[in-house]
Amino acid sequence: MPHLARQIGQRLGLSLLTLLLLSIVVFAGAQVLPGNVGRAILGPLADPAAVAAINHELGADQPLVLRYLGWIGKFLLGDMGQSYVFRSPVAPFVGAALLNSLKLAAVAFVIVVPLSIGAGVYAATRVGRWQDRTISIAGLSLTVVPEFVSAIALILLFGVWLRWLPISAAIRPGTDWLEQLRRLIMPALPLVIVLFGYIARMARAGTVAALEADYTRTAVLKGLPQRTVIFRHVLRNALLPTITVVASQIGYMIGGLVVVETLFRYQGIGSLILMAARGKDLPMLEAGILVVGALFVLATLAADMLQAGLDPRQRAR
């Protein structure tokens, strides 16, 4: 177990290094974004003197390295800094956006994971038959349909014609959770559609491999009931790779939903990052991207640990 602890420590260290690198890349990369923050705040027609004054006030006219050092110093102490554009602390913005993104991701997750894994496993047990072909091909086709295409179909169907679900996911403060959930269903569905085929295929492939594995045959030849064979022997091994796949989608589920957020005017972290980039709001941009990056890294780490927990071979290594 100390071995495992060391391994986790190592992974965490590497992850932090990755995030540090990421922060530098973003800081440097943001410099090629057009305009400057004063210009972004005051608009294109503002007087250059006013722009210079506001840049000076924000410290945005200092050398890049100084700004980075100042920023990272505070960031490491837990202060995400002040938004240039909103002139107020970044943390509440990022927090609210992150919470929204997490809610949406959670709803999508809760729908898609059981659904797709169930479908994938079912397809695997019917391998080569029509049920399998249907699930595989439908999943495959759905996975690649851009979210805005499926979302439009959903809006037309549920929002406009059937009027079952609200077409806007925006949640005002104080909305009760049931209503929130209702509003999140439609934005979550395009994600479900995109991820369903992907996860189902992984689950299917893992299950097919596990079903064909020698140890499964051993279990069958022990005369175990099929349920026991599937649940005790097949799934445990089959779904290990699926965990990683699901985790690898966390980054996308949290930060990559610009399209869905745009369509359903949902204030997630994806649109926050984009907005920050457009406004040259460096502290906001950094915080947004680092939060998404950290979540992704954490999710991967968690998935690896979960996998290690389930797979004794990795536990010992």
Add this chain to the structure above:
Amino acid sequence: MSERSGLGRVVRSSVFLAGLVIVLFWVGCALFGRWLVPIDPYRDDLLNTLAAPSAAHWFGTDQLGRDVFARVVVGAGPILSVAPAATLLATVAGTALGLLTGYVGGWLDTVLGRLIEVLLALPLIVVSLLVLVALGPSTITVIAVIAIIFTPLIARTVRAAVLAERGLDYVAAAELRGESAANIMFVEILPNVLPPILVETTVRLGYAIFTVASLSFLGFGIQPPSADWGLAISENYGMIVGGYWWTVSFAAAATASLVVGVNLVADGIQAALE
């Protein structure tokens, strides 16, 4: 066991054929659509905007009075030039990078590996948007951005395949006769990692179409006056509630059919090569 194994099996797969038919249909539209459609897809008709489907305009007209049918047919063009170009570029670069990191390894592998991880920690669509905000959208930029984003993904696949090959004895045999690293990478290893590269390329092509369409939808991809589907959806999706469903639905269906077609082809190839 036989020579025809790979190709023969691919061609006999019904999934592959179905996908191929769809893709070829759109490729045909992209190449010859301009001459097939009865109405100039770019001609505006400001006195006849947003007309419902009729005998004159089978799919109706858009907000500038342009014929939606003609635009859907011709709209296959931009995405089918941008996405494959980006994919091809990414494949070439990713293959080279994957061979280098996989075969040469060492610090190169470590550094590139870390960079790839940094990139993967970012939502790709956001990254591409940032780049496009910075550089301004143009077809070339879109191709470059998607190529750059896909390169590490392809490199990762290639690297994994190369690592598996690298452990095989024929590589050792080549080293034992003093072959150069370049020779080993490109002459010895490359032909053997072509199948996974081919699969990855077709899969990536599907995602490239997905991404180009999404970028166009967000306004950062293919630019007006192109008949591009994503752009058309972006320009019109607000109007579906107003009842102008035809301005969006056909382009959406076309996008969906193309990505599905490409993925069926990818799946067919993958199934045959595995």
Add this chain to the structure above:
Amino acid sequence: MRRTPRFLDTLRLEASALENHVVDEFLAGRLDRRALLREGSRLGLALPLLGGLLGLPGSAARAQTGKPGATIRIASPTPAGAIDPVSTAGTGGLMMLGQTGEYLVLDQPDLVLRPMLALSWKPNDDATIWNFSLRPNVKFHNGHVLNADDVVATMNRLCDPKIGSSALSAFRGVLAPGGARKVDDLTVAFHLEAANGNFPYLVSSDNYNAIILPADYGGDFEKNFNGTGPFKLDKYTAKLGASFVRNTDYWGPKALPARTEFTFFADQQPQLLALQGDQVDVIAQLAVQGAQGLLSDPDVRIIKTRSALHRQVHMRTDVPKFADKRVRQAIAMTLDRPAIITGLFRGLAEPGNDSPFAPVYPSTDHGVPQRKKDIPAARALMAAAGVPNGFQATLTTERMQEIPDYAVLIQNACAEIGVKLTLKVEDVGSYYGNAKPGESDWLDSEMGITDYGHRGIPNVLLGAPLLGNGAWNAAHFKNPAYDALVAQYGAATDLGVQRGLAGKIQTLLLDETPVIFGYFYNGLAATSAAVSGVKMTGIPQIFLSEATIT
């Protein structure tokens, strides 16, 4: 012949020369009633007097169809940053400012200035000093009583180059720090850097940053929205929305709605859905583009305001392709403006005649013939310019409302005379870049389309985009004759003189055509049919104090 009320004589005794001139013009029949109102208001003629002059009833009358006490829900664009009257720019933010903040003067949709926090204003004879009398007993929401110090501080803050104010470009060359001076507790004198006959517009709601703040304003407007208006802040959540409640201490008639709730939207489409889905009552700003379905919806009321909102299509006069004015004329002649207005705006726009003089401005000379589509003539011009077969060029622009569509239309139109345009449609930020030559696609592109907002007077539009030293001169247009005419126009205080100069400017610009002004479109808002009393301006601002729901 109009009757000459006797009280006019008394009035004229107190009036300045400028004011007396307006009355003369009216009496001579050269100003119609609307124009008199506008001119009178500009020069500070008190409205009751004007009303008397025109035989209008008092302004107190309100068209009231619904019951007071409603909650009005408004969809408005998301403010792009902190709400700070000093720095805020952009529609979402300025709409917020106007909810609790007030100006010295309100520029109404018909361009008539109406007293707000100033009761009256008067220029000296050469219009270099303007005196504003303030309304007494006006209380800020925090209880502070408005006095001249607040106004002086507010104005000096806005025109100070050391403070990043959005209004600086408007005041530059007109008002310098220290130019606003307290005369007494309720009088402020503005000492201008140069004569300006239209100065009240600069401190009106047109200059949306100019809401009057307490002298000790600390940059924290967003926390309390401390203004003087009919509504007080209830709650503001950045990026999400804001709500306001009736200000029971308001100096004027109390607001009818008990509460207003703003929800911010990044795009128009979801706002349409929200209005039709009865999730909001008002869309504060509407573009025709994408809202065509709404225009014919019987459940929706469209509020339209004639305005100077427009797009400028500049052609770089200093690049060889466009150097010949015949080429520029030819290109301007390819546009079928009435068709564009029908197709892009469903008629909710007026044709532009390639000068900033929008039809809505009183000084506009309507005698200058309107440019029309004429392909043969355009081809002839191209041939005369030595490019009968046209050329290729890039049209750069920003992604905003109908502009990309407009670009496509220009592209198609130009193709008719062989000019092949490649479109480059950019993110707004990318298009403007650093807004400096060499660092901005806007100012550097050989041809581009730029959006311009509404202004109550054309002065700014005549200046920065077209003057030889203009900061926004994307066409790189340099014409001393033009510059001289604009200088004269700016100094002119008399409408007749202005109109005469306008005619010359219009003719000059029509000939040179550095910029195509294809159309001036209406400012639009939409409400559900049950809502009435919503007021808007072309800026666009939205005023809800008289809104009701039936």
Add this chain to the structure above:
Amino acid sequence: MTAPALELRDLSVGYRARGAEALVLHGLSLSIAPGEVYGLVGESGCGKSTAAFAALRALPRNGFIRGGQVLVDGQDITALDPAGLRQLRQTKVSMVYQDPGRALNPSLTVARQIGEVYEVAGVGRSEAFSRAQAMLLKMRIAGPARVMRAYPHQLSGGMQQRVVIAMALAKNPALLVLDEPTTGLDATVEAEVLDLVQVLRHEFATSILFISHNLAVIGRMCDRVGVLYAGRLVEEGAAADLLSRPLHPYTARLIQCLPSGKRKADGRLETIPGFLPAPDDMTPGCVFAPRCEFADDRCRTIVPPLETQPGHQVACHHADRAQCTIAPAPPRLVSAPIAGAPVLRAVGLSKTYGDVRAVRDVSLALLPGETLGLVGESGSGKTTLARMLLGLEAPDPGGVIELDGRFVAGRAKSRTRADHKALQIVFQNPDSALNRSHTVRRLIGRPLARMAGLPRRQRAARLLELVGAVRLAERYLPMRPRQLSGGLKQRVAIARAFAGDPKVVICDEPTSALDVSVQAAILNLLTDLQASARVSYVFISHDLGVVRYLSDRIAVIYLGRIMEIGPVQAVFDGPHHPYTEALLSAMPGAGARIQLHGEMPSPAALPSGCVFQTRCPRKIGAICETTEPELADEAHAIRCHLPRAEMGRA
């Protein structure tokens, strides 16, 4: 009379692949009496495993039974419903297959996996646990409690196979199918597992279907043997009788292919020309006819029935003639090592990876024309040593490699073209060693171009010469490796190694992936090439029989250390190092087996003193734990404290 434990009646089994069907078993009939061990032998691809799976109705998804019956304990299992089948599997049949690591579920403990066999029969969980532990004890597992808690990957291959066997025997089955149960295990471990099976078959009185390609193993384990060729039973009889007096030409040939104690100087090994027919091959007559030296028109047209001879059945029209092929092959000329300067000399080679000390201070020398056999169990460091010699791994600093008295660089990259030419390798697995996207012409042509340094025209001639030398027909030149059989591929690999006229060729288990008939041909070829090209070999193998056949000298390696080195005769005859003695005793047909204690220690934690002391059956005492014995510089050197006189002898 009791029913046979297993009876196959006219069983035909096939596979469906991409729409096409191919029969793999053709009317197979056999019967196993209660308590009997029946061996099914044949080369790869003949249908052995299919028969095994068919016997349990556990064919892969694409397999199907075309005709015939399978009776287990008198019950026709082809007619059972799923419940009945499950019932049968719960109580009556078990199977053990080749790779125990894969037969065990990686994510469940051993206790769970054995326990569930009892649980499914209705035993409570704690009772199942104690029974499982008891079962492990019966498997001669020393610390059953530890093994019970372990996950499969924490166990060695031999231990895993014991667990699998424990699982199989837990239900006390009427029939146990063992499908190549020891293939892939080291010789010493294999011998132990086989011993265990021998004991258990009596203890449990179970009938066994024992499937193997290894005639020696079959001969040792079985009562009766059936020989399978291309899905047909061609011969069946009592084990001893069949192996000593084969009646079918195929069986006879197969036996003769084995080196069985011969040396290369004793003569060529027998081979079987031609190839196994493809499953869809519909040639009439005897399936073996195309490869049979006795085949005549009758053989090519009429399928020989399985005819009963006394205690023996055979399907051959010429059963009487098979015997006469068993005749000692004539001795032949082989190259003898040339005394004098060694062609390859390694001094003090070590290889350390972190904690792992894979090879420690190995020195050896190779004379021109000499073959040095390198013997040791998996993990002993043989392959690492070979890779160091080749330059694929750099030795730890201090190690020296000399070719013809010249120092050569540690890494292949830094070596000269002459070094590359002089030192080549034939790998174990030709599928891995040959680039599958290149043609045979290219595979051999490229090394020729690089190393022979010949002008283009001569190169073509040299290519043909080389191809001829490895007995590869010219028609194979445009083919790619996947179109070739394993033997042909290995010929290509050998041709490649000889392209630059090497002085030393390292053969890393070049025949272990091949069937015996093919192995024989390759061994013959290597011998011939050595005779003609005067090349030296370092021949790595775990098969002592093969090493003995080919080598002049033998080095025995254990945990990265050379334990014994000397002329082949001396090493085989003794005196032996105790480890060598144990290895030799594990050879099939050897006398009393010498048991080694425990398992090979990890090379990351080497024992103190003699590395073998933890397992040595002849450990003297404390000295073994404190002092590592020297390896004297003599012709037959042994690293052991034991006086020579007390060492074992064959």
